[in-house]
Amino acid sequence: xxxxxxxxxxxxxxxxxxxxxxxxxxxxxxxxxxxxxxxxxxxxxxxxxxxxxxxxxxxxxxxxxxxxxxxxxxxxxxxxxxxxxxxxxxxxxxxxxxxxxxxxxxxxxxxxxxxxxxxxxxxxxxxxxxxxxxxxxxxxxxxxxxxxxxxxxxxxxxxxxxxxxxxxxxxxxxxxxxxxxxxxxxxxxxxxxxxxxxxxxxxxxxxxxxxxxxxxxxxxxxxxxxxxxxxxxxxxxxxxxxxxxxxxxxxxxxxxxxxxxxxxxxxxxxxxxxxxxxxxxxxxxxxxxxxxxxxxxxxxxxxxxxxxxxxxxxxxxxxxxxxxxxxxxxxxxxxxxxxxxxxxxxxxxxxxxxxxxxxxxxxxxxxxxxxxxxxxxxxxxxxxxxxxxxxxxxxx
Numbered sequence: 359x360x361x362x363x364x365x366x367x368x369x370x371x372x373x374x375x376x377x378x379x380x381x382x383x384x385x386x387x388x389x390x391x392x393x394x395x396x397x398x399x400x401x402x403x404x405x406x407x408x409x410x411x412x413x414x415x416x417x418x419x420x421x422x423x424x425x426x427x428x429x430x431x432x433x434x435x436x437x438x439x440x441x442x443x444x445x446x447x448x449x450x451x452x453x454x455x456x457x458x459x460x461x462x463x464x465x466x467x468x469x470x471x472x473x474x475x476x477x478x479x480x481x482x483x484x485x486x487x488x489x490x491x492x493x494x495x496x497x498x499x500x501x502x503x504x505x506x507x508x509x510x511x512x513x514x515x516x517x518x519x520x521x522x523x524x525x526x527x528x529x530x531x532x533x534x535x536x537x538x539x540x541x542x543x544x545x546x547x548x549x550x551x552x553x554x555x556x557x558x559x560x561x562x563x564x565x566x567x568x569x570x571x572x573x574x575x576x577x578x579x580x581x582x583x584x585x586x587x588x589x590x591x592x593x594x595x596x597x598x599x600x601x602x603x604x605x606x607x608x609x610x611x612x613x614x615x616x617x618x619x620x621x622x623x624x625x626x627x628x629x630x631x632x633x634x635x636x637x638x639x640x641x642x643x644x645x646x647x648x649x650x651x652x653x654x655x656x657x658x659x660x661x662x663x664x665x666x667x668x669x670x671x672x673x674x675x676x677x678x679x680x681x682x683x684x685x686x687x688x689x690x691x692x693x694x695x696x697x698x699x700x701x702x703x704x705x706x707x708x709x710x711x712x713x714x715x716x717x718x719x720x721x722x723x724x725x726x727x728x729x730x731x732x733x734x735x736x737x738x739x740x741x742x743x744x745x746x747x748x749x750x751x752x753x754x
Contacts, residue, residue, distance in 0.1 A: 360671055360682075364689035367664040371696045373657040378703050382552055384559040386710040390613050391517075409437035409493035410515055410572075415483045416442060418449040419501035426501055431462040433511040439492050442467040443483040477588040484594055485583050488575050497572040498595070499618055503530065506617040506716075513616035514572045517609035524577045524607040525599065527558055528570030531716040532622040539629060541719070542734065543622045545727045548718040552711050553654065555612065561605035564647040568595030570618035577602055593639040600643050617716055637742055655735050662732040665697055704728055 412430055416423055423442065430440050444451050444467055455467040468490060474482050488496060497514055505511075517526045529551050532544050554565045578598070587597045623629040640648070668690070675682065682690065708728075709721040719727055 360686055361689060363664060363667060363671070364686070364693050366660070367668060367693045368689070368696060370657040370660040370664065371693070371700050373653060374661055374700050375696070375703065377654050377657075378700070378707050381556045381560050382707050382711065383556075385552060385556045385610075385612070386707045386714070388555075388559060388610070388612065390611065408495065409439070410435065410511060411487075411491035411493045411496045412438060412440045412511065413484065413487045413491070413496050413498050414440065414442050414501055415445060415480055415487065416447065416451065416501040417445040417479075418447045418451065420447070420449045420451045420454055422501040423451060423454065426504060427459060427462055427465055429505055429508075430499075430511075431464050432508050433505070434508045435511045435515075437493075438464060438511060440465045441487055441491060443470060443487050444468065445470045445479055445483045446472070477584070478591055478594075481584045481588055481594050488578050488583070491575055494575050495572060496575055496578075498568050498570075500569050500620070502621045503569050503618045504620075506619060507615040509613075509615040510618065513613045514570065514611055517611060518572065518574070520609075522606055523609045524574045525563070525566070525603055525609065526572040527554065527563070527566040527599075527608065527610045528572070528616055528618060529555070529612055529715055530567050530569035530618045530620050531718050532620050535622060535624075539624075539626055540622055541723075541727075542730065543629065544718050545731055546734065548712055548715060548727075549708070549731055551715060551718075552708060553651070555610050557650070558603070558608050558610050562647070562650065563603035563605070563608040564600050564643060564651070565596035566599040566603075569620055570616070571595055571599070573599075573602075577607070587639075587642055590639060590642060592635040593642065597639050597642055600647060612714060614716060619716075633738070637738060655739070659732050659736040659739070661697070661700065662729060663736070668693065701725060701728070 412433075414423075414426070414430075427440065427442070440462075442455060442465065444455060452469060455465075455469075459465050459467075468486060470479075470483055470486065473479055477485070484498075495515060495518055497511060499505075514526050514528050517523050530547075532540070532547055534540065534544070550567075554563070554567075557564055581598070581602050584594065584598060586601065587593050590597065623632060640651075643651070672690075705721075705724045705728075709724045712718045712721065712724070
C-alpha cells in the first residue's frame with residue numbers, strides 16, 4: 359500500500375516538474391519582440407497595420423465609463439475608434455453617451471434595447487460590435503478595467519503587424535486589496551495567466567481573457583462568430599479563442615505598459631458567482647485542451663494530497679511499531695526529495711512570472727499560494743462533480 363502511494367507521489371510530482379520546467383519557464387524567460395509600432399509621430403508605418411476598434415460592452419456601467427473612456431481616448435495611436443455597446447442600461451449610461459462625450463473624438467456608441475433568445479446578451483452585443491467595427495482588428499476590454507498606460511493599444515496590436523498573427527493574448531491583473539479573498543483572486547488570476555500564456559508559447563493556445571484581448575474580425579467571421587456556443591453563458595473570450603487559436607496565429611504580450619488593470623470582486627458571493635460561470639465553460643474546451651489542463655490541475659492537487667497522506671503514514675509509523683523496508687525508505691526519500699525540488703522550482707519560476715506580471719503576488723507568498731491553489735482547485739473540482747445544475751442566465 360505504502361509503495362503504491364509513494365510511486366503515485368513520484369509520478370504526479372514528475373508531471374508537475376515537466377510542466378514547470380518545460381512549459382511555465384517559457385513565460386518566465388520570454389522576451390517580448392520589439393515591433394515597429396505605429397505612433398502619432400510615425401504615421402508612415404501605419405501601412406503595416408490598419409486602424410483599430412476598441413470594443414467595450416457595458417450594462418449599467420455609468421461610473422466606470424466616465425473614468426475609462428477618457429483613458430482610452432488618450433491612447434497614443436494614430437488611427438482608432440472606441441465603440442461602446444450600451445446593452446439595455448438603466449443607470450443613465452445612454453444619456454451620458456448621448457450628451458457628455460462630444461470631447462472624446464474617438465468614441466461612438468450603439469444602444470441595444472432588447473435580449474434575443476437564441477444568443478446570450480453579451481455575445482449578441484459583441485457580434486453587433488464586430489459587424490459595425492470600422493476597422494479589421496478589434497481590441498476588447500471591460501468597463502471596469504483601466505489601461506496601465508497610453509501605450510496599451512499600440513503594444514497590444516504590435517504583434518499583429520505580422521500578417522500571420524490573428525490573435526494577441528494580453529494580461530489583466532486585479533487591483534491589490536487587503537484580505538484573503540483578494541489574495542485568492544490575484545493568485546488564481548496569476549496562475550491562470552501562467553497557464554494560458556505558457557501553453558500559447560508552447561504552441562498550444564487555449565484561451566484568452568476578454569479584459570485584454572485583440573484579434574482580427576476576419577478570424578471571428580470565418581469561425582461563424584459564437585455560433586457553436588452562443589447559448590452558453592460566458593465564453594465570449596475563452597471559448598472563442600479555444601476554437602480559433604493555433605500556434606501559427608497566436609501571439610502574447612506581457613509588456614507592463616499593455617496590462618489592463620481590473621477591479622476585483624469585493625464579496626465572496628460575487629466571486630463565487632463569477633467562478634461558477636468560468637468553470638461552466640471549461641467543459642466545452644477541445645478534448646486536447648481539457649486533457650492537458652486536467653493533467654496539470656490533477657497533478658497539482660494530488661501532489662499536495664499525497665504529500666499530506668505520506669506525512670500521516672510516517673507519523674503513524676512513528677507510533678506503531680513498524681519499520682519501513684529498504685524499498686519503502688528509498689521511495690520515501692526519492693519522493694520527498696522530488697517534492698522539495700518541485701517546491702523550489704515552482705517558487706522560482708512562478709515567482710519570476712509574478713514579478714513580470716505586475717508583481718501580482720509577493721514572491722515570499724508563492725509557497726503558501728501553491729498550497730492555497732491546490733486546495734481551491736481540489737474543492738472546485740469536487741463541487742463541479744457533485745453540484746446540481748441550475749439554469750440561470752447572467753449578462754456576462
